[in-house]
Amino acid sequence: xxxxxxxxxxxxxxxxxxxxxxxxxxxxxxxxxxxxxxxxxxxxxxxxxxxxxxxxxxxxxxxxxxxxxxxxxxxxxxxxxxxxxxxxxxxxxxxxxxxxxxxxxxxxxxxxxx
Amino acid sequence: xxxxxxxxxxxxxxxxxxxxxxxxxxxxxxxxxxxxxxxxxxxxxxxxxxxxxxxxxxxxxxxxxxxxxxxxxxxxxxxxxxxxxxxxxxxxxxxxxxxxxxxxxxxxx
Numbered sequence: 001x002x003x004x005x006x007x008x009x010x011x012x013x014x015x016x017x018x019x020x021x022x023x024x025x026x027x028x029x030x031x032x033x034x035x036x037x038x039x040x041x042x043x044x045x046x047x048x049x050x051x052x053x054x055x056x057x058x059x060x061x062x063x064x065x066x067x068x069x070x071x072x073x074x075x076x077x078x079x080x081x082x083x084x085x086x087x088x089x090x091x092x093x094x095x096x097x098x099x100x101x102x103x104x105x106x107x108x109x110x111x112x113x114x
Numbered sequence: 115x116x117x118x119x120x121x122x123x124x125x126x127x128x129x130x131x132x133x134x135x136x137x138x139x140x141x142x143x144x145x146x147x148x149x150x151x152x153x154x155x156x157x158x159x160x161x162x163x164x165x166x167x168x169x170x171x172x173x174x175x176x177x178x179x180x181x182x183x184x185x186x187x188x189x190x191x192x193x194x195x196x197x198x199x200x201x202x203x204x205x206x207x208x209x210x211x212x213x214x215x216x217x218x219x220x221x222x223x
Contacts, residue, residue, distance in 0.1 A: 004157070033211070035213075040123065040215055040216075041215060042118075042120070042203060042213040042214050042215040042216045043158070043203060043213040043216075044213070045210055045211070045212070048210065058210065059212075090157050090158070092157070097209065100146055100163070100165070102148070102160040102163075103148075103150075103158075103160065103211060105157030105158050105159065106157050107155065107156055107157050108155075108156075108157055
């Protein structure tokens with residue numbers, strides 16, 4: 001099992017560009033989520049999905065879009081990149097949304113917006 | 115608003131010492147409190163977790179202490195080792211997993 005795979009690992013964008021961060025898991029997990037990690041801010045929830053076809057907003061959803069067409073994939077789209085979106089992005093998955101479920105994280109995408 | 119507050123932001127401990135990281139939460143609907151460990155260049159990984167119906171949970175050198183009335187919980191790392199040097203995040207869950215700000219632990223040999 002590969003677990004949670006994120007691509008790309010690094011990306012530099014110019015302000016206003018759009019891009020998609022990819023996330024795939026091979027554990028048949030229903031729950032998937034996206035976090036951004038910034039110094040002193042911890043991990044903040046952007047969007048999450050409890051299953052294929054269902055998504056919802058987290059703490060900091062503005063400027064990001066998600067979709068969940070399959071159980072395995074949960075891409076994160078930056079619609080028009082801004083310098084404030086420079087961050088490290090982590091995708092995570094767990095079997096279900098309910099508590100007591102360990103989150104399995106990918107190794108992150110380091111994104112710089114110039 | 116920060117629903118889970120973590121301190122200290124950074125911590126330096128000598129090898130063999132005790133590392134203590136504290137967290138406080140506001141939402142009484144939280145019912146699951148995990149700690150995650152993150153090494154540089156990697157994603158966080160679950161270290162240990164506790165439910166609010168117990169006051170303490172121990173796994174090897176790692177212990178969570180939980181005070182429901184004070185809405186506080188802490189991670190104790192006994193006999194800290196250089197290999198424990200990492201960033202530690204507390205978290206709380208009540209439908210969604212909310213993380214604290216993180217503590218960068220450095221254990222000096």
